[in-house]
Amino acid sequence: MAYSEKLLDHFKNPRNVGTLDKGSENVGTGLVGAPECGDVMRLQIEVDPTTKQIKDAKFKTFGCGSAIASSSLATEWLKGKTVDEALAIDNMAIVEELALPPVKIHCSVLAEDAIKGAIADFQKKQK
Amino acid sequence: MGKSLIYLDNNATTPADPRVVDAMIPYFYEMPGNAASRNHPAGWAAEEAVDYAREQLANLINADPREIIFTSGATESDNLALKGVFEMYARKGNHIITAKTEHKAVLDACQKIEKMGGEVTYLDVDREGRVRLDELEAAITDKTILVSIMWANNETGVIQPMKEIGDICAKHGVLFMSDATQAVGKIPVNPKEVGVHLMAWTSHKMYGPKGVGALFVNRKNPRVKVTAQMDGGGHERGMRSGTLNVPGIVGFGKAAEIAIKEMDEDAERLSKLRDKLEHALVSQLEEAYVNGSIEHRMPHVTNISFKHVEGEGLMMTFNQNIAVSSGSACTSASLEPSYVLVALGLGDDLAHSSIRFSLGRFTTEEEIDQTIDMLVNGVNHMRDLSPIWEMYKEGVDIDAIEWSAH
Numbered sequence: 001m002a003y004s005e006k007l008l009d010h011f012k013n014p015r016n017v018g019t020l021d022k023g024s025e026n027v028g029t030g031l032v033g034a035p036e037c038g039d040v041m042r043l044q045i046e047v048d049p050t051t052k053q054i055k056d057a058k059f060k061t062f063g064c065g066s067a068i069a070s071s072s073l074a075t076e077w078l079k080g081k082t083v084d085e086a087l088a089i090d091n092m093a094i095v096e097e098l099a100l101p102p103v104k105i106h107c108s109v110l111a112e113d114a115i116k117g118a119i120a121d122f123q124k125k126q127k
Numbered sequence: 128m129g130k131s132l133i134y135l136d137n138n139a140t141t142p143a144d145p146r147v148v149d150a151m152i153p154y155f156y157e158m159p160g161n162a163a164s165r166n167h168p169a170g171w172a173a174e175e176a177v178d179y180a181r182e183q184l185a186n187l188i189n190a191d192p193r194e195i196i197f198t199s200g201a202t203e204s205d206n207l208a209l210k211g212v213f214e215m216y217a218r219k220g221n222h223i224i225t226a227k228t229e230h231k232a233v234l235d236a237c238q239k240i241e242k243m244g245g246e247v248t249y250l251d252v253d254r255e256g257r258v259r260l261d262e263l264e265a266a267i268t269d270k271t272i273l274v275s276i277m278w279a280n281n282e283t284g285v286i287q288p289m290k291e292i293g294d295i296c297a298k299h300g301v302l303f304m305s306d307a308t309q310a311v312g313k314i315p316v317n318p319k320e321v322g323v324h325l326m327a328w329t330s331h332k333m334y335g336p337k338g339v340g341a342l343f344v345n346r347k348n349p350r351v352k353v354t355a356q357m358d359g360g361g362h363e364r365g366m367r368s369g370t371l372n373v374p375g376i377v378g379f380g381k382a383a384e385i386a387i388k389e390m391d392e393d394a395e396r397l398s399k400l401r402d403k404l405e406h407a408l409v410s411q412l413e414e415a416y417v418n419g420s421i422e423h424r425m426p427h428v429t430n431i432s433f434k435h436v437e438g439e440g441l442m443m444t445f446n447q448n449i450a451v452s453s454g455s456a457c458t459s460a461s462l463e464p465s466y467v468l469v470a471l472g473l474g475d476d477l478a479h480s481s482i483r484f485s486l487g488r489f490t491t492e493e494e495i496d497q498t499i500d501m502l503v504n505g506v507n508h509m510r511d512l513s514p515i516w517e518m519y520k521e522g523v524d525i526d527a528i529e530w531s532a533h
Contacts, residue, residue, distance in 0.1 A: 034530030036475035042514035062513035
Protein backbone atom coordinates (compact mmCIF):
# COMPACT_ATOMS: atom_id res chain seq x y z
CA MET A 1 0.00 0.00 0.00
CA ALA A 2 1.63 3.21 -1.13
CA TYR A 3 0.79 6.38 0.76
CA SER A 4 0.50 9.89 -0.68
CA GLU A 5 3.37 12.36 -0.48
CA LYS A 6 1.31 14.62 1.78
CA LEU A 7 0.58 11.82 4.21
CA LEU A 8 4.22 10.77 4.35
CA ASP A 9 5.28 14.38 4.89
CA HIS A 10 2.91 14.77 7.85
CA PHE A 11 4.10 11.44 9.23
CA LYS A 12 7.81 12.21 8.90
CA ASN A 13 7.56 15.88 9.90
CA PRO A 14 4.52 16.01 12.15
CA ARG A 15 3.33 19.57 12.87
CA ASN A 16 2.42 20.85 16.30
CA VAL A 17 3.44 17.84 18.39
CA GLY A 18 3.18 18.61 22.06
CA THR A 19 1.13 19.30 25.12
CA LEU A 20 -0.83 22.34 26.27
CA ASP A 21 -1.79 22.96 29.88
CA LYS A 22 -4.97 20.98 30.20
CA GLY A 23 -5.78 22.82 33.44
CA SER A 24 -6.01 26.20 31.68
CA GLU A 25 -9.57 27.36 31.13
CA ASN A 26 -8.69 28.53 27.63
CA VAL A 27 -7.45 25.08 26.62
CA GLY A 28 -9.74 22.35 25.35
CA THR A 29 -8.55 18.72 25.25
CA GLY A 30 -10.03 15.92 23.14
CA LEU A 31 -8.84 12.38 23.92
CA VAL A 32 -10.35 9.72 21.65
CA GLY A 33 -9.70 6.12 20.68
CA ALA A 34 -8.43 3.26 22.82
CA PRO A 35 -5.08 1.47 23.14
CA GLU A 36 -6.68 -1.91 22.47
CA CYS A 37 -8.07 -0.59 19.18
CA GLY A 38 -4.60 0.50 18.10
CA ASP A 39 -5.12 4.25 18.12
CA VAL A 40 -5.40 7.00 20.69
CA MET A 41 -5.47 10.64 19.66
CA ARG A 42 -5.09 13.59 21.97
CA LEU A 43 -5.79 16.97 20.38
CA GLN A 44 -5.63 20.25 22.26
CA ILE A 45 -6.64 23.79 21.31
CA GLU A 46 -5.92 27.09 22.99
CA VAL A 47 -8.71 29.58 22.31
CA ASP A 48 -8.90 33.35 22.71
CA PRO A 49 -11.91 33.64 25.04
CA THR A 50 -13.17 36.91 23.50
CA THR A 51 -12.68 36.37 19.76
CA LYS A 52 -13.18 32.57 20.03
CA GLN A 53 -10.25 32.18 17.66
CA ILE A 54 -7.95 29.16 18.00
CA LYS A 55 -4.51 30.54 18.78
CA ASP A 56 -2.65 27.26 19.12
CA ALA A 57 -3.22 23.57 18.56
CA LYS A 58 -1.14 20.56 19.65
CA PHE A 59 -1.46 16.82 19.34
CA LYS A 60 -0.02 13.52 20.39
CA THR A 61 -1.16 10.30 18.75
CA PHE A 62 -0.55 6.61 19.35
CA GLY A 63 -1.40 4.93 16.09
CA CYS A 64 -0.54 4.09 12.54
CA GLY A 65 0.91 6.51 10.02
CA SER A 66 -2.52 7.59 8.81
CA ALA A 67 -3.68 8.39 12.33
CA ILE A 68 -0.58 10.49 13.01
CA ALA A 69 -0.86 12.33 9.69
CA SER A 70 -4.60 12.96 10.20
CA SER A 71 -4.04 14.54 13.59
CA SER A 72 -1.05 16.56 12.39
CA LEU A 73 -3.13 17.93 9.51
CA ALA A 74 -6.03 18.68 11.86
CA THR A 75 -3.83 20.86 14.09
CA GLU A 76 -2.60 22.75 11.03
CA TRP A 77 -6.16 23.42 9.92
CA LEU A 78 -7.34 24.42 13.38
CA LYS A 79 -4.88 27.24 13.94
CA GLY A 80 -6.42 30.61 13.14
CA LYS A 81 -9.95 29.25 12.76
CA THR A 82 -12.77 30.29 15.04
CA VAL A 83 -14.45 27.60 17.12
CA ASP A 84 -17.47 27.66 14.83
CA GLU A 85 -15.31 27.25 11.74
CA ALA A 86 -13.44 24.39 13.42
CA LEU A 87 -16.69 22.58 14.15
CA ALA A 88 -17.36 22.50 10.41
CA ILE A 89 -14.22 20.44 9.64
CA ASP A 90 -15.42 17.19 8.12
CA ASN A 91 -13.48 13.93 8.18
CA MET A 92 -13.92 13.51 4.42
CA ALA A 93 -11.86 16.67 3.87
CA ILE A 94 -9.00 14.92 5.70
CA VAL A 95 -9.51 11.77 3.63
CA GLU A 96 -9.24 13.82 0.43
CA GLU A 97 -6.29 15.93 1.51
CA LEU A 98 -4.19 12.91 2.58
CA ALA A 99 -5.63 10.47 0.00
CA LEU A 100 -6.38 7.98 2.77
CA PRO A 101 -7.14 4.45 1.53
CA PRO A 102 -10.57 3.01 2.51
CA VAL A 103 -9.19 0.91 5.41
CA LYS A 104 -7.78 4.11 6.95
CA ILE A 105 -10.92 6.25 6.84
CA HIS A 106 -11.49 5.55 10.54
CA CYS A 107 -8.31 7.57 11.25
CA SER A 108 -9.95 10.67 9.80
CA VAL A 109 -13.14 9.99 11.78
CA LEU A 110 -11.02 9.82 14.91
CA ALA A 111 -9.42 13.18 14.06
CA GLU A 112 -12.85 14.77 13.60
CA ASP A 113 -13.97 13.28 16.92
CA ALA A 114 -10.84 14.67 18.59
CA ILE A 115 -11.54 18.17 17.21
CA LYS A 116 -15.13 18.03 18.43
CA GLY A 117 -13.98 16.66 21.78
CA ALA A 118 -11.45 19.47 22.27
CA ILE A 119 -14.05 22.12 21.42
CA ALA A 120 -16.64 20.56 23.75
CA ASP A 121 -14.08 20.52 26.56
CA PHE A 122 -13.24 24.20 25.95
CA GLN A 123 -16.93 25.19 25.87
CA LYS A 124 -17.63 23.28 29.06
CA LYS A 125 -14.88 25.24 30.82
CA GLN A 126 -16.31 28.55 29.61
CA LYS A 127 -19.70 27.99 31.21
CA MET B 128 14.41 -5.73 -3.82
CA GLY B 129 16.96 -2.95 -3.59
CA LYS B 130 20.33 -3.84 -2.17
CA SER B 131 19.79 -1.31 0.55
CA LEU B 132 16.68 -3.01 1.96
CA ILE B 133 17.42 -5.03 5.08
CA TYR B 134 15.16 -8.04 4.73
CA LEU B 135 14.08 -9.43 8.12
CA ASP B 136 10.80 -10.97 6.98
CA ASN B 137 12.06 -14.45 6.19
CA ASN B 138 9.07 -16.09 7.90
CA ALA B 139 6.89 -14.53 5.20
CA THR B 140 9.12 -15.80 2.44
CA THR B 141 12.82 -16.34 1.85
CA PRO B 142 14.74 -15.12 -1.17
CA ALA B 143 15.74 -18.05 -3.38
CA ASP B 144 19.30 -19.26 -2.96
CA PRO B 145 21.23 -18.59 -6.22
CA ARG B 146 22.32 -22.26 -6.25
CA VAL B 147 18.65 -23.22 -6.30
CA VAL B 148 17.90 -20.96 -9.26
CA ASP B 149 20.91 -22.31 -11.17
CA ALA B 150 19.64 -25.87 -10.69
CA MET B 151 16.17 -24.94 -12.00
CA ILE B 152 17.08 -23.14 -15.21
CA PRO B 153 17.80 -26.20 -17.40
CA TYR B 154 14.28 -27.46 -16.69
CA PHE B 155 12.80 -24.43 -18.40
CA TYR B 156 14.89 -24.79 -21.58
CA GLU B 157 16.91 -27.95 -22.29
CA MET B 158 14.59 -30.31 -20.42
CA PRO B 159 11.08 -28.89 -20.71
CA GLY B 160 9.30 -32.25 -20.51
CA ASN B 161 6.23 -33.30 -18.57
CA ALA B 162 7.15 -35.81 -15.87
CA ALA B 163 4.06 -37.83 -16.83
CA SER B 164 5.17 -38.25 -20.46
CA ARG B 165 6.50 -41.79 -20.34
CA ASN B 166 7.30 -42.23 -24.06
CA HIS B 167 10.16 -39.89 -24.92
CA PRO B 168 13.46 -38.61 -23.52
CA ALA B 169 12.07 -35.17 -22.50
CA GLY B 170 9.51 -36.85 -20.27
CA TRP B 171 12.07 -39.29 -18.89
CA ALA B 172 14.45 -36.45 -18.00
CA ALA B 173 11.68 -34.62 -16.16
CA GLU B 174 10.62 -37.74 -14.32
CA GLU B 175 14.19 -38.48 -13.33
CA ALA B 176 14.60 -34.92 -12.03
CA VAL B 177 11.42 -35.20 -9.97
CA ASP B 178 12.51 -38.56 -8.55
CA TYR B 179 15.86 -37.08 -7.57
CA ALA B 180 14.21 -34.09 -5.87
CA ARG B 181 11.88 -36.45 -4.02
CA GLU B 182 14.95 -38.24 -2.64
CA GLN B 183 16.56 -34.96 -1.63
CA LEU B 184 13.41 -33.97 0.26
CA ALA B 185 13.04 -37.39 1.83
CA ASN B 186 16.65 -37.19 3.03
CA LEU B 187 15.99 -33.84 4.66
CA ILE B 188 13.20 -35.23 6.85
CA ASN B 189 14.44 -38.83 7.10
CA ALA B 190 11.50 -40.27 5.16
CA ASP B 191 11.04 -42.65 2.23
CA PRO B 192 10.78 -40.85 -1.15
CA ARG B 193 7.43 -42.59 -1.68
CA GLU B 194 6.13 -40.67 1.33
CA ILE B 195 6.54 -37.28 -0.36
CA ILE B 196 3.57 -35.80 -2.26
CA PHE B 197 4.26 -32.66 -4.27
CA THR B 198 1.72 -29.84 -4.08
CA SER B 199 1.57 -26.13 -4.87
CA GLY B 200 2.54 -25.06 -1.35
CA ALA B 201 1.89 -25.49 2.35
CA THR B 202 -1.67 -24.16 2.17
CA GLU B 203 -2.59 -26.87 -0.30
CA SER B 204 -0.73 -29.49 1.72
CA ASP B 205 -2.60 -28.47 4.88
CA ASN B 206 -5.93 -28.64 3.06
CA LEU B 207 -5.11 -32.01 1.51
CA ALA B 208 -4.04 -33.48 4.85
CA LEU B 209 -6.99 -32.19 6.88
CA LYS B 210 -9.82 -32.64 4.38
CA GLY B 211 -8.22 -35.76 2.93
CA VAL B 212 -8.06 -37.45 6.34
CA PHE B 213 -11.56 -36.23 7.24
CA GLU B 214 -13.00 -37.90 4.14
CA MET B 215 -10.80 -41.01 4.20
CA TYR B 216 -11.43 -41.79 7.88
CA ALA B 217 -15.10 -40.78 8.00
CA ARG B 218 -16.10 -44.24 9.17
CA LYS B 219 -13.73 -44.05 12.14
CA GLY B 220 -14.84 -40.65 13.38
CA ASN B 221 -15.33 -36.99 12.62
CA HIS B 222 -13.40 -35.16 15.34
CA ILE B 223 -10.22 -33.14 14.80
CA ILE B 224 -8.12 -31.37 17.44
CA THR B 225 -6.01 -28.33 16.63
CA ALA B 226 -4.82 -25.15 18.38
CA LYS B 227 -5.86 -21.51 18.27
CA THR B 228 -2.41 -20.37 17.19
CA GLU B 229 -2.34 -22.43 14.00
CA HIS B 230 -1.87 -20.86 10.58
CA LYS B 231 -5.01 -19.72 8.76
CA ALA B 232 -4.55 -22.52 6.24
CA VAL B 233 -5.24 -25.00 9.04
CA LEU B 234 -7.88 -22.98 10.90
CA ASP B 235 -9.90 -22.14 7.79
CA ALA B 236 -9.70 -25.71 6.51
CA CYS B 237 -10.99 -26.84 9.93
CA GLN B 238 -13.87 -24.40 9.72
CA LYS B 239 -14.77 -25.81 6.32
CA ILE B 240 -14.65 -29.30 7.82
CA GLU B 241 -17.09 -28.16 10.53
CA LYS B 242 -19.46 -27.06 7.78
CA MET B 243 -19.04 -30.50 6.21
CA GLY B 244 -20.25 -32.13 9.45
CA GLY B 245 -16.97 -32.48 11.31
CA GLU B 246 -16.27 -31.46 14.88
CA VAL B 247 -13.18 -29.48 15.71
CA THR B 248 -11.62 -28.63 19.08
CA TYR B 249 -9.42 -25.52 19.09
CA LEU B 250 -7.01 -25.79 22.03
CA ASP B 251 -5.78 -22.78 23.97
CA VAL B 252 -2.04 -22.34 24.46
CA ASP B 253 -0.08 -21.30 27.53
CA ARG B 254 1.67 -17.93 27.94
CA GLU B 255 4.69 -19.34 26.16
CA GLY B 256 2.55 -20.23 23.15
CA ARG B 257 2.69 -24.00 23.69
CA VAL B 258 -0.11 -26.52 23.76
CA ARG B 259 -0.90 -27.96 27.21
CA LEU B 260 -0.47 -31.72 26.96
CA ASP B 261 -3.10 -32.57 29.58
CA GLU B 262 -5.71 -30.49 27.74
CA LEU B 263 -4.79 -32.13 24.47
CA GLU B 264 -5.13 -35.63 25.91
CA ALA B 265 -8.40 -34.73 27.62
CA ALA B 266 -9.84 -33.50 24.33
CA ILE B 267 -9.38 -36.87 22.60
CA THR B 268 -12.62 -38.84 22.25
CA ASP B 269 -13.53 -42.11 20.53
CA LYS B 270 -14.52 -39.99 17.51
CA THR B 271 -11.12 -38.27 17.23
CA ILE B 272 -9.32 -39.11 13.98
CA LEU B 273 -6.63 -36.42 13.81
CA VAL B 274 -4.57 -34.01 15.89
CA SER B 275 -3.10 -31.10 13.90
CA ILE B 276 -0.42 -29.05 15.66
CA MET B 277 2.14 -26.90 13.89
CA TRP B 278 5.83 -27.61 14.43
CA ALA B 279 6.86 -23.96 14.86
CA ASN B 280 4.73 -20.85 14.87
CA ASN B 281 5.07 -18.33 12.07
CA GLU B 282 4.62 -15.24 14.25
CA THR B 283 6.58 -16.14 17.38
CA GLY B 284 8.83 -18.99 16.23
CA VAL B 285 7.64 -21.03 19.24
CA ILE B 286 8.28 -24.76 18.84
CA GLN B 287 5.62 -27.18 20.10
CA PRO B 288 6.42 -30.26 22.23
CA MET B 289 6.24 -32.50 19.18
CA LYS B 290 7.49 -35.76 20.69
CA GLU B 291 5.15 -35.49 23.67
CA ILE B 292 2.18 -34.80 21.40
CA GLY B 293 3.21 -37.68 19.15
CA ASP B 294 3.32 -40.03 22.13
CA ILE B 295 -0.19 -39.02 23.21
CA CYS B 296 -1.51 -39.56 19.67
CA ALA B 297 0.16 -42.97 19.47
CA LYS B 298 -1.26 -43.99 22.85
CA HIS B 299 -4.80 -43.21 21.67
CA GLY B 300 -4.38 -44.45 18.10
CA VAL B 301 -5.03 -41.02 16.59
CA LEU B 302 -3.27 -39.66 13.52
CA PHE B 303 -0.90 -36.71 14.07
CA MET B 304 -0.52 -34.06 11.40
CA SER B 305 1.79 -31.05 11.52
CA ASP B 306 2.25 -27.89 9.50
CA ALA B 307 6.04 -27.71 9.66
CA THR B 308 6.41 -24.84 7.19
CA GLN B 309 8.51 -22.68 9.52
CA ALA B 310 10.69 -25.49 10.80
CA VAL B 311 11.76 -27.64 7.85
CA GLY B 312 15.19 -26.69 6.54
CA LYS B 313 15.89 -24.47 9.55
CA ILE B 314 16.06 -26.99 12.40
CA PRO B 315 16.22 -30.80 12.33
CA VAL B 316 12.72 -32.09 11.52
CA ASN B 317 12.15 -35.83 11.68
CA PRO B 318 8.45 -36.73 11.58
CA LYS B 319 8.94 -40.46 12.18
CA GLU B 320 11.04 -39.85 15.27
CA VAL B 321 8.30 -37.79 16.94
CA GLY B 322 5.31 -39.74 15.62
CA VAL B 323 4.02 -37.31 12.98
CA HIS B 324 2.02 -39.11 10.25
CA LEU B 325 1.30 -36.21 7.90
CA MET B 326 3.44 -33.10 7.51
CA ALA B 327 3.03 -30.03 5.32
CA TRP B 328 5.69 -27.58 4.27
CA THR B 329 6.75 -25.36 1.39
CA SER B 330 9.77 -24.52 -0.70
CA HIS B 331 9.69 -20.72 -0.53
CA LYS B 332 10.38 -20.58 3.19
CA MET B 333 13.60 -22.58 2.83
CA TYR B 334 15.28 -20.61 0.04
CA GLY B 335 13.51 -22.46 -2.79
CA PRO B 336 11.07 -21.09 -5.37
CA LYS B 337 7.45 -20.15 -4.68
CA GLY B 338 4.61 -22.31 -5.95
CA VAL B 339 5.77 -25.73 -4.79
CA GLY B 340 5.20 -27.54 -1.51
CA ALA B 341 5.06 -31.03 -0.10
CA LEU B 342 3.01 -33.30 2.07
CA PHE B 343 4.67 -36.15 3.90
CA VAL B 344 2.28 -39.10 4.24
CA ASN B 345 3.43 -41.98 6.46
CA ARG B 346 3.53 -45.27 4.54
CA LYS B 347 3.99 -47.91 7.21
CA ASN B 348 2.77 -48.44 10.77
CA PRO B 349 0.34 -46.94 10.17
CA ARG B 350 -0.21 -46.76 6.43
CA VAL B 351 -1.93 -43.40 6.06
CA LYS B 352 -4.15 -42.48 3.15
CA VAL B 353 -5.83 -39.24 2.20
CA THR B 354 -8.72 -38.69 -0.19
CA ALA B 355 -7.58 -36.57 -3.13
CA GLN B 356 -8.93 -33.03 -3.14
CA MET B 357 -7.88 -32.41 -6.73
CA ASP B 358 -9.24 -34.82 -9.32
CA GLY B 359 -7.54 -35.47 -12.63
CA GLY B 360 -4.76 -37.60 -14.06
CA GLY B 361 -3.99 -39.49 -10.86
CA HIS B 362 -0.53 -38.04 -10.32
CA GLU B 363 1.31 -38.46 -7.01
CA ARG B 364 -0.10 -41.95 -6.47
CA GLY B 365 -3.62 -40.68 -6.85
CA MET B 366 -3.41 -38.25 -3.97
CA ARG B 367 -2.79 -35.06 -5.94
CA SER B 368 -3.54 -34.77 -9.63
CA GLY B 369 -2.00 -32.10 -11.80
CA THR B 370 1.09 -31.79 -13.97
CA LEU B 371 4.13 -31.52 -11.75
CA ASN B 372 5.94 -28.20 -11.51
CA VAL B 373 9.25 -29.71 -12.62
CA PRO B 374 11.55 -26.67 -12.36
CA GLY B 375 9.97 -25.76 -9.02
CA ILE B 376 10.39 -29.29 -7.70
CA VAL B 377 14.02 -29.38 -8.86
CA GLY B 378 14.63 -26.12 -7.00
CA PHE B 379 12.83 -27.41 -3.91
CA GLY B 380 15.06 -30.50 -3.97
CA LYS B 381 18.20 -28.43 -4.33
CA ALA B 382 17.08 -26.22 -1.44
CA ALA B 383 16.68 -29.36 0.69
CA GLU B 384 20.16 -30.59 -0.26
CA ILE B 385 21.67 -27.24 0.74
CA ALA B 386 19.69 -27.22 3.98
CA ILE B 387 21.03 -30.64 4.99
CA LYS B 388 24.58 -29.32 4.64
CA GLU B 389 24.18 -25.80 5.99
CA MET B 390 21.24 -25.84 8.41
CA ASP B 391 23.29 -26.25 11.60
CA GLU B 392 25.76 -23.56 10.65
CA ASP B 393 22.98 -21.15 9.60
CA ALA B 394 21.06 -21.78 12.80
CA GLU B 395 24.07 -21.14 14.99
CA ARG B 396 25.03 -17.94 13.20
CA LEU B 397 21.47 -16.61 13.05
CA SER B 398 20.68 -17.38 16.68
CA LYS B 399 23.70 -15.26 17.68
CA LEU B 400 22.53 -12.38 15.48
CA ARG B 401 18.96 -12.75 16.73
CA ASP B 402 20.15 -12.69 20.34
CA LYS B 403 22.27 -9.62 19.65
CA LEU B 404 19.27 -7.82 18.13
CA GLU B 405 16.94 -8.89 20.92
CA HIS B 406 19.30 -8.01 23.77
CA ALA B 407 20.11 -4.62 22.27
CA LEU B 408 16.46 -3.66 21.80
CA VAL B 409 15.29 -4.91 25.18
CA SER B 410 18.19 -3.23 27.00
CA GLN B 411 18.20 0.07 25.09
CA LEU B 412 14.44 0.56 25.16
CA GLU B 413 12.14 0.60 28.18
CA GLU B 414 8.95 -1.44 28.15
CA ALA B 415 10.02 -3.85 25.41
CA TYR B 416 8.85 -7.43 25.83
CA VAL B 417 9.73 -10.62 23.95
CA ASN B 418 6.61 -12.60 23.04
CA GLY B 419 6.44 -16.38 23.38
CA SER B 420 8.81 -18.98 24.72
CA ILE B 421 12.48 -18.02 24.75
CA GLU B 422 13.58 -21.59 25.40
CA HIS B 423 11.51 -23.40 22.77
CA ARG B 424 11.95 -21.15 19.80
CA MET B 425 13.26 -21.07 16.24
CA PRO B 426 16.83 -19.74 16.10
CA HIS B 427 16.17 -16.93 13.63
CA VAL B 428 12.98 -15.38 15.04
CA THR B 429 12.13 -12.85 17.70
CA ASN B 430 8.78 -11.14 18.27
CA ILE B 431 8.93 -8.03 20.44
CA SER B 432 6.24 -5.66 21.70
CA PHE B 433 7.24 -2.03 22.23
CA LYS B 434 4.63 -0.80 24.65
CA HIS B 435 2.71 2.42 23.88
CA VAL B 436 3.85 2.39 20.25
CA GLU B 437 1.61 1.16 17.44
CA GLY B 438 3.29 -1.41 15.20
CA GLU B 439 2.36 -0.13 11.77
CA GLY B 440 3.23 3.44 12.64
CA LEU B 441 6.58 2.24 13.96
CA MET B 442 7.24 0.28 10.77
CA MET B 443 6.55 3.42 8.72
CA THR B 444 9.54 5.10 10.37
CA PHE B 445 11.92 2.62 8.75
CA ASN B 446 10.05 0.66 6.11
CA GLN B 447 12.05 2.15 3.27
CA ASN B 448 15.09 0.46 4.84
CA ILE B 449 13.95 -2.56 6.82
CA ALA B 450 11.31 -5.18 5.99
CA VAL B 451 9.65 -6.74 9.04
CA SER B 452 6.05 -7.51 9.95
CA SER B 453 3.71 -6.53 12.76
CA GLY B 454 0.86 -8.08 14.71
CA SER B 455 -0.86 -4.70 14.56
CA ALA B 456 -4.41 -4.59 13.30
CA CYS B 457 -3.52 -1.73 11.03
CA THR B 458 -1.59 -4.07 8.80
CA SER B 459 -4.75 -6.01 8.05
CA ALA B 460 -8.17 -5.05 6.77
CA SER B 461 -9.84 -6.68 9.79
CA LEU B 462 -8.67 -4.11 12.37
CA GLU B 463 -8.16 -7.03 14.75
CA PRO B 464 -4.67 -7.54 16.15
CA SER B 465 -2.79 -10.82 15.79
CA TYR B 466 -4.90 -13.73 17.04
CA VAL B 467 -1.70 -15.64 17.76
CA LEU B 468 -0.43 -13.04 20.22
CA VAL B 469 -3.88 -12.63 21.77
CA ALA B 470 -3.96 -16.41 22.32
CA LEU B 471 -0.71 -16.10 24.30
CA GLY B 472 -2.59 -13.86 26.70
CA LEU B 473 -1.22 -10.53 25.49
CA GLY B 474 -3.59 -7.62 25.78
CA ASP B 475 -4.74 -6.15 22.50
CA ASP B 476 -2.55 -3.10 23.18
CA LEU B 477 0.62 -5.19 23.31
CA ALA B 478 -0.44 -7.18 20.26
CA HIS B 479 -0.81 -3.89 18.36
CA SER B 480 2.71 -2.95 19.44
CA SER B 481 4.47 -6.07 18.21
CA ILE B 482 7.14 -6.45 15.55
CA ARG B 483 8.32 -9.80 14.19
CA PHE B 484 11.95 -10.01 13.10
CA SER B 485 12.77 -13.13 11.10
CA LEU B 486 16.38 -13.43 10.00
CA GLY B 487 17.64 -15.53 7.13
CA ARG B 488 20.65 -17.08 5.43
CA PHE B 489 21.59 -13.79 3.82
CA THR B 490 21.27 -11.59 6.91
CA THR B 491 24.57 -9.95 7.93
CA GLU B 492 25.81 -8.60 11.26
CA GLU B 493 26.11 -5.12 9.73
CA GLU B 494 22.42 -5.25 8.86
CA ILE B 495 21.54 -6.21 12.43
CA ASP B 496 23.59 -3.28 13.76
CA GLN B 497 21.76 -0.89 11.42
CA THR B 498 18.43 -2.41 12.42
CA ILE B 499 19.13 -1.84 16.11
CA ASP B 500 19.87 1.85 15.47
CA MET B 501 16.81 2.41 13.29
CA LEU B 502 14.51 0.56 15.69
CA VAL B 503 15.70 2.46 18.73
CA ASN B 504 15.29 5.77 16.89
CA GLY B 505 11.89 4.75 15.53
CA VAL B 506 10.51 3.64 18.89
CA ASN B 507 11.78 6.80 20.61
CA HIS B 508 10.29 8.96 17.84
CA MET B 509 6.92 7.24 18.11
CA ARG B 510 6.94 7.49 21.89
CA ASP B 511 7.60 11.23 21.65
CA LEU B 512 4.39 11.34 19.63
CA SER B 513 2.42 8.99 21.86
CA PRO B 514 -0.05 10.42 24.39
CA ILE B 515 -0.18 7.15 26.30
CA TRP B 516 3.59 7.06 26.61
CA GLU B 517 3.38 10.58 28.10
CA MET B 518 0.69 9.42 30.54
CA TYR B 519 2.73 6.35 31.43
CA LYS B 520 5.76 8.57 32.15
CA GLU B 521 3.59 10.81 34.34
CA GLY B 522 2.49 7.78 36.31
CA VAL B 523 -1.10 7.68 35.01
CA ASP B 524 -2.68 4.24 35.22
CA ILE B 525 -3.54 3.67 31.54
CA ASP B 526 -5.67 0.62 32.29
CA ALA B 527 -7.88 2.62 34.67
CA ILE B 528 -8.91 5.09 31.97
CA GLU B 529 -12.29 4.56 30.38
CA TRP B 530 -11.39 4.62 26.71
CA SER B 531 -13.96 5.29 24.04
CA ALA B 532 -13.64 2.13 21.97
CA HIS B 533 -14.52 2.78 18.36
